[in-house]
Amino acid sequence: MNWLEIGRRVLGGGAATREEALEALSAPDDELLSLLDAAFRVRLRHFGRGVRLHVIRNARSGACGEDCAYCSQSAKAHTDAPTYSMQADEAIIEGAREAERLGAMRYCIVFSGRGPIEADLERLCGILRRIKSETRLETCASMGILTLEQVRRLKAAGLNRFNHNLETSERYFPSICSTHTYAQRKATARAVKQAGLDLCSGVLLGMGETFEDRVDVALDLREIGADSIPVNFLDPRPGTRLEGLSRLPANECLKALAAFRLLLPDRELRMAGGREACLGPMQALGLFAANSMFTRGYLTTPGQGYEADLKMIESAGFEIAEIVDA
Numbered sequence: 001m002n003w004l005e006i007g008r009r010v011l012g013g014g015a016a017t018r019e020e021a022l023e024a025l026s027a028p029d030d031e032l033l034s035l036l037d038a039a040f041r042v043r044l045r046h047f048g049r050g051v052r053l054h055v056i057r058n059a060r061s062g063a064c065g066e067d068c069a070y071c072s073q074s075a076k077a078h079t080d081a082p083t084y085s086m087q088a089d090e091a092i093i094e095g096a097r098e099a100e101r102l103g104a105m106r107y108c109i110v111f112s113g114r115g116p117i118e119a120d121l122e123r124l125c126g127i128l129r130r131i132k133s134e135t136r137l138e139t140c141a142s143m144g145i146l147t148l149e150q151v152r153r154l155k156a157a158g159l160n161r162f163n164h165n166l167e168t169s170e171r172y173f174p175s176i177c178s179t180h181t182y183a184q185r186k187a188t189a190r191a192v193k194q195a196g197l198d199l200c201s202g203v204l205l206g207m208g209e210t211f212e213d214r215v216d217v218a219l220d221l222r223e224i225g226a227d228s229i230p231v232n233f234l235d236p237r238p239g240t241r242l243e244g245l246s247r248l249p250a251n252e253c254l255k256a257l258a259a260f261r262l263l264l265p266d267r268e269l270r271m272a273g274g275r276e277a278c279l280g281p282m283q284a285l286g287l288f289a290a291n292s293m294f295t296r297g298y299l300t301t302p303g304q305g306y307e308a309d310l311k312m313i314e315s316a317g318f319e320i321a322e323i324v325d326a
């Protein structure tokens with residue numbers, strides 16, 4: 001496959017086709033660098049060498065009644081993931097100040113569970129107002145299934161972006177979750193766009209899905225208009241239904257990042273959970289397709305650490321993107 005030619009066409013407007021994305025996912029390893037080169041040229045056009053850093057905070061953890069097969073926070077899983085109710089307002093706000101000191105541009109507050117109870121939603125609104133008045137950070141929240149009215153309340157309080165992942169294709173979704181549907185996830189994602197908020201919605205790869213599933217969920221994200229796409233790689237957690245799966249090989253993760261870049265040329269593409277576990281010493285290559293990453297760990301697992309992240313970004317010739325005023 002002539003990846004540079006496809007990259008040039010994407011640079012001229014448009015995006016890779018479904019067939020080209022499938023070819024990218026199944027490309028021989030010998031083509032990996034030319035595929036990444038094509039993705040890099042597209043990344044360079046839209047984002048330069050900047051890397052947007054995100055810090056995530058698990059404001060409420062565990063004890064979730066849903067049964068997402070990958071998730072260590074499901075009450076159906078038998079894991080040692082921490083379980084606690086919503087953290088104190090001051091602790092969450094101090095986390096934002098710390099994120100700003102580290103050079104993060106966005107602070108993402110995450111709640112386990114199917115959707116928010118009224119008390120948590122109201123408290124989050126107050127927290128958002130304080131973060132917006134005390135920092136220059138953009139804010140993001142993830143709290144499950146929301147109505148349009150709830151999204152509008154969060155926006156009025158100062159929320160910039162809401163995260164709600166589709167995770168996998170509509171076809172494969174029932175294999176990983178039985179307590180809610182793909183249609184419900186999509187409806188929340190649409191409500192976020194309808195309310196005029198940025199939509200962060202991504203995927204979790206390595207759950208046993210096919211290449212077709214990966215491309216189809218990417219196409220759905222394109223159709224919904226997701227602004228930011230976290231690409232997570234499953235690091236199977238002991239005690240979850242998917243604990244017996246193997247991690248995806250690093251080359252397969254890189255091909256997926258490149259395929260997503262060619263399908264979604266100007267979207268913020270994030271190397272997300274499982275980065276260290278699946279990509280290992282090849283993490284930096286992911287930055288040639290992705291323009292964003294988390295630092296300081298994930299919801300229930302630590303990352304390689306802020307200093308190591310900085311060193312990796314700089315050694316690969318990238319730079320931290322400036323903090324953006326909301």
Ligand code: SF4
Pocket residue numbers: 064065066067068071072073074075111112113114144
């Ligand atoms: S709804 Fe969220 S917290 Fe609950 S099991 Fe699914 S992914 Fe985990």
